[in-house]
Amino acid sequence: MEIVMDAAALNGFLAREFPQVAGSYRVERSDAAGILARLAVDEAHLRPGGTVSGPSMFALADLAIYCAILARIGPVALAVTTNASIDFMRKPAAGRDLLAECRLLKLGRVLAVAEALIFSDGGQDPVARCSMTYSIPPK
Amino acid sequence: MEIVMDAAALNGFLAREFPQVAGSYRVERSDAAGILARLAVDEAHLRPGGTVSGPSMFALADLAIYCAILARIGPVALAVTTNASIDFMRKPAAGRDLLAECRLLKLGRVLAVAEALIFSDGGQDPVARCSMTYSIPPK
Amino acid sequence: MEIVMDAAALNGFLAREFPQVAGSYRVERSDAAGILARLAVDEAHLRPGGTVSGPSMFALADLAIYCAILARIGPVALAVTTNASIDFMRKPAAGRDLLAECRLLKLGRVLAVAEALIFSDGGQDPVARCSMTYSIPPK
Amino acid sequence: MEIVMDAAALNGFLAREFPQVAGSYRVERSDAAGILARLAVDEAHLRPGGTVSGPSMFALADLAIYCAILARIGPVALAVTTNASIDFMRKPAAGRDLLAECRLLKLGRVLAVAEALIFSDGGQDPVARCSMTYSIPPK
Numbered sequence A, B, C, D: 001m002e003i004v005m006d007a008a009a010l011n012g013f014l015a016r017e018f019p020q021v022a023g024s025y026r027v028e029r030s031d032a033a034g035i036l037a038r039l040a041v042d043e044a045h046l047r048p049g050g051t052v053s054g055p056s057m058f059a060l061a062d063l064a065i066y067c068a069i070l071a072r073i074g075p076v077a078l079a080v081t082t083n084a085s086i087d088f089m090r091k092p093a094a095g096r097d098l099l100a101e102c103r104l105l106k107l108g109r110v111l112a113v114a115e116a117l118i119f120s121d122g123g124q125d126p127v128a129r130c131s132m133t134y135s136i137p138p139k
Helices: A007-017 A053-074 B005-017 B053-073 C007-017 C054-073 D007-017 D054-073
Strands: A027-030 A033-037 A080-088 A099-106 A110-119 A128-135 B025-031 B033-037 B080-088 B098-109 B112-120 B128-135 C025-031 C032-037 C080-088 C100-105 C111-121 C128-135 D024-029 D032-038 D080-088 D098-107 D111-120 D126-137
Touching: A007 A053, A027 A053, A033 A053, A053 A080, A053 A099, A053 A110, A053 A128, A053 B053, A053 B080, A080 B053, A080 D126, A099 A128, A128 B080, A128 C100, A128 D126, B005 B025, B005 B053, B025 B053, B025 B098, B025 C032, B033 B053, B053 B098, B053 B112, B053 B128, B080 C128, B128 C080, B128 C128, C007 C025, C007 C054, C025 C054, C032 C054, C054 C080, C054 C100, C054 C111, C054 C128, C054 D054, C054 D080, C080 D054, D007 D024, D007 D054, D024 D054, D054 D080, D054 D098, D054 D111, D054 D126
Parallel strands: none
Antiparallel strands: A027 A033, A033 A099, A080 A128, A080 B080, A099 A110, A110 A128, B025 B033, B033 B098, B080 B128, B098 B112, B112 B128, C025 C032, C032 C100, C080 C128, C080 D080, C100 C111, C111 C128, D024 D032, D032 D098, D080 D126, D098 D111, D111 D126
């Protein structure tokens, strides 16, 4: 299926629709393989000890998966997450951004399913794994 | 199993250990039935249209479940979430706080499992359901 | 919402539509609180050591949740599971049937969400917890 | 990490330890990339309409993930599933075996996490996605 929003289009969309959070995230790649998205980690994302918090990783996965869907169907702000499953597997490296590699597994008329792996920037082993279902509004 | 941290003890612990976020959350009840926790919703938790964001609901469930475990084992800051599954079922009511009702299902030597239902304050139907596994550090 | 299929109606439906498996399952209660369903455990459900297998517990939760939906919408054979999350928390007691207590959390036009706790017959602590989403076909 | 059980070793282990089910499953590949496992679909796995049942797909994913762990740690019969999340995305093709492609994401001292995609034999699009956590017994 065709990619209708590239990284620049997705970043523009996020800046317009989600101005509160868009500063922390950047879509680095949007192509047939999926989405690569970055969370610029700052103090607000940290837990005591310097680890990125679980909710921050959840938010990154959610954003990457949302963008993976929009990349195929265009800027439909009303697609909503209906289910998420996430495994936190390793402690993120201190002082590193997080990257989410996301791939769309299904794009149906009503539901879309995608999965993401989250890495510390420069790391080889995933710190988290996430799968989500989105409900797509009727046109 | 005995409750070793009541609501006041949990709120004190959160204020000391998680000062960045503690202002938004309050444990309202900690007893044999589990935890009732409140998210004082403000602008930072909203998505366009005034809905509370998914990551904010995830964070509330995570906090409530963490407190449900600490209520039984005492202030062990290092318990970490290893898995979470969440269903977003309804749109939260605009301008309302969120409440999480949490109950512990298992407290093992290594793993704890709990579930939470999230409601808009004053609402009857849950807006989200969440279950999580925590890994408990060896003593 | 009204209950349109009681336990007898659900057991009759299962016997007609799922004759291969219906002999192992029985709906014991279908009311406003939800469904209580029994798996009559036999050799086919066991793993080495006499424990009920994970897939057998999954199948029981799936059946109980399916019945919780049918109890409200009537005999719609085509409702399908789209997502399931299950936590296996304790070893089931040897030589006991399993019981699933299921409650419907959402019944939308397109999606239904329910959760179930599974117990060994006579046991107090849940051996597993499951939540599932079903997709409901358009009428 | 080294692969200590190849496909033949895993199939031998399954035949010895799980004789009730081993006839339906075959590990086709066990290497650094993970596990490829086959479910030889027969009448017992079908739902009305000829679709493979959800519990049968769950069982295939469970077996493939179990084998992915054993391939690294050797024949430890007591590793147990603690959590599973599964998305059923498409209807399996009628009259086809199912294949599970499984990859290990984490192998810790206490917990292992893996994910699997399930395909109809010959199909391009995954019919299901599954992730599981296993608890590994202390040596």
